[in-house]
Amino acid sequence: MATATSSSSLLFLNPNFSASTSLFINRSLFLKPSSSSHLLQTPKPSTALATKCCLQTLTPTRPEYIPNRISDPAYVRIFDTTLRDGEQSPGATMTSKEKLDIARQLARLGIDIIEAGFPAASRDDLEAVRTIAREVGNTVADDGHVPVICGLARCNKSDIDAAWEAVKYAKRPRIHTFIATSDIHLEFKLRKTREEVVAIAREMVAYARSLGCEDVEFSPEDAGRSDKEFLYLLLEEVIKSGATTLNIPDTVGYTLPDEFGQLIADIKANTRGIENAIISTHCQNDLGLSTANTLAGAKAGARQLEVTINGIGERAGNASLEEVVMAIKCRGKELMGGLYTGINTRCIVMASRMVAEYSGLHVQPHKAIVGSNAFAHESGIHQDGMLKHKGTYEIISPEDIGLSRSSESGIVLGKHSGRHALRSRLLEHISDGDIEALISDEIFQPQIIWSLGDLQASYYVTCGTLGLSTATVKLIDSDGAEHIECSVGTGPVDAAYKAIDRTVKVPVNLLEYSLNSVTEGIDAIASTRVVIRGENSHSSMNATTGETVKRTFSGTGAGMDIVVSSVRAYVNALNKMLSFKTVSVKEVY
Ligand code: KIV
Numbered sequence: 283m284a285t286a287t288s289s290s291s292l293l294f295l296n297p298n299f300s301a302s303t304s305l306f307i308n309r310s311l312f313l314k315p316s317s318s319s320h321l322l323q324t325p326k327p328s329t330a331l332a333t334k335c336c337l338q339t340l341t342p343t344r345p346e347y348i349p350n351r352i353s354d355p356a357y358v359r360i361f362d363t364t365l366r367d368g369e370q371s372p373g374a375t376m377t378s379k380e381k382l383d384i385a386r387q388l389a390r391l392g393i394d395i396i397e398a399g400f401p402a403a404s405r406d407d408l409e410a411v412r413t414i415a416r417e418v419g420n421t422v423a424d425d426g427h428v429p430v431i432c433g434l435a436r437c438n439k440s441d442i443d444a445a446w447e448a449v450k451y452a453k454r455p456r457i458h459t460f461i462a463t464s465d466i467h468l469e470f471k472l473r474k475t476r477e478e479v480v481a482i483a484r485e486m487v488a489y490a491r492s493l494g495c496e497d498v499e500f501s502p503e504d505a506g507r508s509d510k511e512f513l514y515l516l517l518e519e520v521i522k523s524g525a526t527t528l529n530i531p532d533t534v535g536y537t538l539p540d541e542f543g544q545l546i547a548d549i550k551a552n553t554r555g556i557e558n559a560i561i562s563t564h565c566q567n568d569l570g571l572s573t574a575n576t577l578a579g580a581k582a583g584a585r586q587l588e589v590t591i592n593g594i595g596e597r598a599g600n601a602s603l604e605e606v607v608m609a610i611k612c613r614g615k616e617l618m619g620g621l622y623t624g625i626n627t628r629c630i631v632m633a634s635r636m637v638a639e640y641s642g643l644h645v646q647p648h649k650a651i652v653g654s655n656a657f658a659h660e661s662g663i664h665q666d667g668m669l670k671h672k673g674t675y676e677i678i679s680p681e682d683i684g685l686s687r688s689s690e691s692g693i694v695l696g697k698h699s700g701r702h703a704l705r706s707r708l709l710e711h712i713s714d715g716d717i718e719a720l721i722s723d724e725i726f727q728p729q730i731i732w733s734l735g736d737l738q739a740s741y742y743v744t745c746g747t748l749g750l751s752t753a754t755v756k757l758i759d760s761d762g763a764e765h766i767e768c769s770v771g772t773g774p775v776d777a778a779y780k781a782i783d784r785t786v787k788v789p790v791n792l793l794e795y796s797l798n799s800v801t802e803g804i805d806a807i808a809s810t811r812v813v814i815r816g817e818n819s820h821s822s823m824n825a826t827t828g829e830t831v832k833r834t835f836s837g838t839g840a841g842m843d844i845v846v847s848s849v850r851a852y853v854n855a856l857n858k859m860l861s862f863k864t865v866s867v868k869e870v871y
Pocket of ligand 1: 367460501503504529531532533534564566825
């Protein structure tokens with residue numbers, strides 16, 4: 283078994299949030315008892331130092347939503363693309379139910395625009411976006427907020443039709459269409475002239491408007507490497523055709539913050555009609571500069587920022603929502619001309635843990651804002667400072683992102699944690715990592731097509747010279763029928779997976795397998811994560827490259843027995859894969 287890792291954990295006892303309870307247990311906060319009690323004291327907000335911390339907790343009222351105008355020049359819209367660009371991360375494919383759960387949490391977070399997917403990619407994508415549009419796009423929060431639901435489309439009629447078909451059920455639907463504008467993309471990818479690109483963009487924006495969509499976003503892909511004069515001209519044309527938001531993507535994460543800020547300033551200064559549209563940023567993280575570039579864009583006049591939870595996305599990912607939003611919250615007033623967002627930052631931790639769990643992309647411990655070490659004070663000097671005043675080493679209080687230190691043990695509870703008794707009981711009996719592994723295994727389940735009945739595996743050869751392990755696996759199908767198969771393999775996990783393959787009869791490649799002990803000791807719980815890819819089907823289209831890609835599916839499982847844990851993860855991934863629909867989107871409408 284792999285070495286034990288201590289991990290932070292969040293338990294979603296109810297991922298749909300009705301009276302949900304979350305327990306966030308940060309082991310790194312398990313300080314010496316004498317110190318930890320002092321650490322839990324609340325800083326005095328009235329001191330001069332405290333004003334340097336993020337103590338504001340109320341979400342400011344947001345201006346009324348008008349697609350191409352924001353009545354308050356200091357208000358910045360947050361556009362979340364976790365479900366589209368984020369889902370393009372290798373292995374991050376999510377089920378429709380998972381996407382709906384995440385969209386609900388994004389609404390709770392107060393996201394202005396949710397990019398729910400790329401409907402032309404597959405039938406599954408279209409249906410997921412449509413469900414989100416119907417449900418999340420029609421749920422009015424207590425403060426009257428309803429998020430815009432957006433679907434991505436390349437600049438062609440069939441993509442735009444699919445996007446409209448998916449988002450039109452929302453109260454505030456948006457189509458986001460894009461075409462590349464850099465010379466390298468024009469020459470090698472599109473094989474089109476600049477004139478042709480302008481004509482297509484103009485025509486397709488007008489086409490999207492003609493369908494009845496009053497909120498159309500246009501992106502010149504690879505704007506960060508495009509000729510500026512060409513951009514001004516193109517953007518002017520699409521504004522005339524009806525684009526209400528102009529998104530400026532640094533598609534390959536190439537620009538530096540000053541350069542990107544200047545690009546936004548130049549577009550603002552030189553594009554005719556720009557006052558009739560909102561400028562947006564979309565910064566990839568290839569050089570680790572996406573948050574800095576996004577903030578530079580906001581300072582230069584962008585009033586929509588495209589981000590993802592935990593910064594997930596293509597390659598090195600996107601600007602992370604939590605970093606961008608908390609930077610504006612911390613420094614917006616002082617250094618960014620009073621900029622503010624409508625984000626309810628107390629929902630950040632819940633969103634972060636949910637996306638990590640569903641996407642299988644775990645957050646590094648030292649990740650800004652949401653990493654498990656983000657509020658851990660390990661060194662003696664820091665602890666001493668914290669004891670005297672929290673503002674010495676904390677610029678954000680954990681409460682601001684949805685954590686609250688609530689016990690001497692360092693346990694941090696989520697906003698809705700009313701289940702004190704449950705938490706105490708659980709903690710008395712099992713350790714934190716155990717709770718996370720067990721409950722996430724129960725809660726985060728895809729549609730059940732196959733479930734594990736029984737398992738028997740031999741770890742050692744009892745006689746003979748063959749040296750192979752054997753496993754017998756009983757799987758139960760969705761009608762309740764039992765299927766038993768046995769197989770040999772190079773080890774017990776291999777044997778068990780082969781036995782499962784014999785029952786399920788869908789050829790898959792196992793791309794990744796990792797096993798962690800989440801607690802220490804002989805009775806530790808093993809947590810397994812696998813990533814698989816079907817050999818024959820389950821493909822969809824990559825939004826930016828247009829390539830048909832075979833989807834990968836991740837699965838997690840937990841158990842005290844490593845083979846049981848491994849089998850649960852494999853069955854979990856298989857269920858995700860088997861419930862994914864790939865039929866052409868044309869069959870849907
Ligand atoms: O990175 C990119 O250019 C994109 C666009 C589709 C906005 O994702």
